[in-house]
Amino acid sequence: MRFKFLVFSIFLFFLFVSFAFASTEEGKLEFPSGPIDDFETFVKVFDSKRCAECHEDIYDEWSKSYHSRSMVSSIKGIANFFTVGVPKEWEKELNKQEIIKCLDCHLPQIKFATERLAKEIADYMIKAKIGKGKEKEKAIEQLKRINLSCYGCHNIKIAGTAPGITGKIESGVIYTAGEGESDAHETEHTPILKRSFFCVQCHGVYIAPDGESTYCNTLSGSYVHSYIGQGGRKTCQECHMYRKNRGHRMPGGHDLEIVKEGIEFQAEIRAFRYGIGKWIPAVNVEAFLTNKAGHRIPDG
């Protein structure tokens, strides 16, 4: 009896996976519209490799980005929130509502995780920080497999800033800044992807649906009120994507090349003898640092 149940369960699992990946009758990629409870399915369904078959160059760029490491690069901060912030300081249960306060940006597809799967992912984050030995290694390996994927920006987060304008986001539709068409998926032209307004939803103070604010970084406030206010007119995308064909690599504060582009330095040095009659060695240094970026430096 147990064996039959096991076989039936495996059959159901593969049936679900095949629906989740596979192409529709018209040969189009499908993405889930309902909850996922299994980690392996969750990884595979949202894996950016699915997009690489047609968009290899963009996939390669993205692979070098921090977006591709959005979970594994933030273990310390997120795990602290899960182990200290929520349970000890707020005295709340670590449930999906709290988990999503980090993962809405670090893993937007968390929206499709069941309560149980969200807790499993949170547990990997905790073990990756405080676990030992193989348990810690396994947790880190699991976190490397989930990230801000193509689907995160090109579908899930599209409605994140202006749902009144963008309307309901359809699962399986790929929203792009370009105007091309694809046989592999439904495509909808979405100019919002070219605007700083799109990046702001995660690269700034995050306000959760329950009103809680999280100061992960403050870039967007600085961009809107300081840079734009003083006459700056570039978008995030102009510096972090279009310049030097950076594309989906989107380098930021972790990349010294773009850091240096954003800061200009000049030093004037004049040695002389100070005092009248009892001259002593002296020097005057005048240093000039100019912030050429569209936001405060440093931030975050």
Place this chain on the structure above:
Amino acid sequence: MVLEVTAKDHNNGKVLYQERRTYFEIGLDLDGYMRYGAWQIKEIIDLTLQPLETRHERFFITFPKEVSTVDLEVNVYYYISSKKGNLIYQEKRLLNYED
């Protein structure tokens, strides 16, 4: 980010002067205590370099009378994390006070 000016006696390497100007944000909780947790921070003290701003830092340094040559360095470090500072700009000068 840190701007650091260091002057050393060229003859013996002794540090004669060192000063740092640091550009950073300080996160505060609602009671005014400095915090690191993103969930704890509700206000900031903003000591960063603002967009399109040129910050002009001025240093006037005197040395002991007997010093004859000085190695002067002006370094700019960018901290990707709080532990690791990367040197992104450097200006070096040998100052000669010999008659």
